[in-house]
Amino acid sequence: MFVDGREEVIEWDKEVKQLAKRLMRLLSEGLGLSRNRLLQMSCIERRLMVGQYYPHCPEPNKTVGITAHTDLETLTILLQDQCGGLQVNCHGKWIDVKPVHGALVISIGDTLQMICNDEYKSGEHRVFANCLSEPRVSVAVFFDPGISGIEYGPLPELVSQEKPALYQQVKFSDVLNKGLDTGLEGEGKYTINYFRL
Numbered sequence: 001m002f003v004d005g006r007e008e009v010i011e012w013d014k015e016v017k018q019l020a021k022r023l024m025r026l027l028s029e030g031l032g033l034s035r036n037r038l039l040q041m042s043c044i045e046r047r048l049m050v051g052q053y054y055p056h057c058p059e060p061n062k063t064v065g066i067t068a069h070t071d072l073e074t075l076t077i078l079l080q081d082q083c084g085g086l087q088v089n090c091h092g093k094w095i096d097v098k099p100v101h102g103a104l105v106i107s108i109g110d111t112l113q114m115i116c117n118d119e120y121k122s123g124e125h126r127v128f129a130n131c132l133s134e135p136r137v138s139v140a141v142f143f144d145p146g147i148s149g150i151e152y153g154p155l156p157e158l159v160s161q162e163k164p165a166l167y168q169q170v171k172f173s174d175v176l177n178k179g180l181d182t183g184l185e186g187e188g189k190y191t192i193n194y195f196r197l
C-alpha cells in the first residue's frame with residue numbers, strides 16, 4: 001500500500017525548522033553569547049530530511065544498522081519509532097537511547113562542536129541491526145550551513161589564552177568532503193580530529 005505523506009512531511013519540515021531555531025538560540029545563550037549569535041552565522045541555513053528504514057535482520061549479531069559515527073553537521077533532530085536500537089557513547093560506555101513516545105533526539109554535530117571550541121560535543125552514536133520482526137523507522141533532519149564559502153571554526157568570544165582555539169577555520173563543504181571520504185569506516189571522531197589544531 002502506498003501512503004502519500006507529502007503534507008505531513010511538509011508540516012514536519014516546518015515544525016522542525018522552528019524547533020531548530022529555538023534550540024540554536026538556547027545553545028547560543030548556553031555559551032554566554034547573545035541569543036541570535038549562532039543563527040546570525042547561518043549555521044542552520046540548509047537542512048536534509050532522511051527517512052531510514054531498518055528491516056528485520058535474521059542475523060543481527062553479524063552486522064550493524066549504522067556503525068559508530070558523529071554527525072558532521074551543526075544540529076540533528078531525530079524522530080525514532082518504538083523499536084529502539086540507537087546507542088550513544090557516553091564516556092566510553094554505550095548507552096541505549098530508549099524510545100520515549102513523543103520525544104525527539106537532539107544531537108550536536110561536528111561543525112557546531114568546532115564553532116563552540118568543544119564547549120558542546122558531538123555525540124558518537126550507532127544503531128544496532130534490527131532483531132525485531134517489524135522494521136525500524138527513523139526520520140532525521142540534519143541542519144548545516146550549506147555550501148556558502150563561509151568559514152567556520154572556534155568563535156573569537158570562546159577563545160582565550162586559557163582556552164586556545166582547538167580547530168582550524170573551515171568551510172562546511174570541506175567538513176562534508178572529509179566525512180564523505182572517510183565514510184563510516186573511520187574512527188567515530190575521525191572527521192573532526194582531522195581539523196584539530
Ligand SMILES: O=C(O)CCC(=O)C(=O)O
Binds near residue numbers: 052
Ligand atoms: O536511525 C537512527 O536512529 C540514527 C541515524 C543516524 O545516526 C544518522 O543517520 O546519522
Ligand SMILES: [Fe+2]
Binds near residue numbers: 069070071125
Ligand atoms: Fe547519526
